[in-house]
Amino acid sequence: MLARKRLIDEIGASLKGKARKDAMARESNEPGGSLLFQDAMSRLLDVQGEDSLSDSELKDLCLELLFAGHATTASAATSLLLQLHKHRKVLSKIQSELEDLDLDQDVEGDLTMASLSRLEYIAAVVKEVLRLSPPVGGAYRTVLKSFTLKGYHIPAGWTLGYSIRDTQHMSNLFPNVDTFDPDRWLGNSSSREDKFDYLPFGGGTRSCVGKEFAKLFLKVFIVEVVRSCSWNLINNNVTMSYLPVPHPVDGLPLRFSASSSASKDHQVASDV
Numbered sequence: 001m002l003a004r005k006r007l008i009d010e011i012g013a014s015l016k017g018k019a020r021k022d023a024m025a026r027e028s029n030e031p032g033g034s035l036l037f038q039d040a041m042s043r044l045l046d047v048q049g050e051d052s053l054s055d056s057e058l059k060d061l062c063l064e065l066l067f068a069g070h071a072t073t074a075s076a077a078t079s080l081l082l083q084l085h086k087h088r089k090v091l092s093k094i095q096s097e098l099e100d101l102d103l104d105q106d107v108e109g110d111l112t113m114a115s116l117s118r119l120e121y122i123a124a125v126v127k128e129v130l131r132l133s134p135p136v137g138g139a140y141r142t143v144l145k146s147f148t149l150k151g152y153h154i155p156a157g158w159t160l161g162y163s164i165r166d167t168q169h170m171s172n173l174f175p176n177v178d179t180f181d182p183d184r185w186l187g188n189s190s191s192r193e194d195k196f197d198y199l200p201f202g203g204g205t206r207s208c209v210g211k212e213f214a215k216l217f218l219k220v221f222i223v224e225v226v227r228s229c230s231w232n233l234i235n236n237n238v239t240m241s242y243l244p245v246p247h248p249v250d251g252l253p254l255r256f257s258a259s260s261s262a263s264k265d266h267q268v269a270s271d272v
C-alpha cells in the first residue's frame with residue numbers, strides 16, 4: 001500500500017507538470033508548440049465536458065496503464081530476448097523470414113501494417129512466448145449467478161480467480177507443453193485460440209483492451225532487435241520471479257553488439 005501511495009503521489013506530480021506544459025504548448029505560436037503528438041497522459045487530461053476525469057480518476061487510470069500496458073509488454077519483450085538467446089534455430093528462422101520479405105535491412109518506413117501482417121513466423125514466436133511466459137498469471141471475476149461446475153456449487157457474489165499460466169501449461173492441446181516451439185502455431189492454429197486453452201490476454205468482455213497494440217509492438221520489437229544486433233547474456237544462470245510479472249531476478253543484463261562492424265558493444269539491463 002505504501003508503494004501504491006508513492007506511485008500515486010509521483011503520478012499526481014507528473015500530471016500537474018504535464019498539464020502546465022500542455023497549456024504552455026497550446027499557447028505557444030512556435031513551430032512544434034502545438035499538441036500534434038499526444039501521449040496517453042495528455043489525452044486523459046484533454047477529456048472535456050461531462051466525461052472529464054477527476055484528479056483521483058486520472059491518477060488511478062495512469063497507474064492502471066502503467067501496470068497493464070508497460071509492465072506486461074516489458075515482461076514479454078524480456079522473455080523474447082531470453083528465448084531467442086536460448087533457441088538459435090528460432091532466431092535463424094526469424095532472420096530467414098526477414099530476408100525472404102526484404103525486411104532484413106533497417107530501411108526507414110519499411111515496417112507498415114501490410115509488411116508486418118506478412119510476418120507469420122514472427123507472429124508465431126510472439127504467440128509462443130505469451131503461451132510459455134504469460135505476463136499476466138491470471139485474473140478475477142465476480143460470480144453474478146450461482147452455478148455448479150463438476151459437482152462444486154459456486155454461489156453468486158463469490159470472487160473467482162482463473163489461472164492463465166496453469167491453463168496454458170496444462171492444456172493437452174499443446175504437445176510437449178513445456179517446450180518453446182513457435183512452429184506449433186503455424187498452419188491452422190485458430191481453433192486452439194478459440195478455446196479457452198490459450199488466453200494470455202484474458203477472455204470475454206473484460207479481456208485486454210491493449211491486445212492488438214501489444215502484439216504489434218512485440219512484432220516490431222523482434223524485427224528491430226533481430227535485424228540490428230545480436231546479444232549475449234552476461235549472467236548465464238537466469239532465475240525467474242513471477243510477481244508481479246515474470247522477470248529475471250537479476251534484471252537480465254545483456255551485451256548487445258550492433259550488426260554493423262563499426263559499432264561498439266552496449267551493455268544494458270532490462271527494466272521490468
Ligand code: HEM
Binds near residue numbers: 068139140214
Ligand atoms: C503482452 C502484453 C499484454 C498482456 C499479456 C496483457 C494481458 C492482460 C490481461 C490478462 C488482462 C485481464 C483480462 C481479464 O480480466 O480477463 C488485461 C487487461 C487490461 N489490459 Fe492488457 N495486456 C497486455 C498489454 C496491454 C497494453 C499495451 C495495454 C494498454 C495500452 C493494456 C491495457 C489493459 C487494460 C486497460 C486492461 C483492463 C481491461 C478491463 O478491465 O476491461 N494491456 N491485459
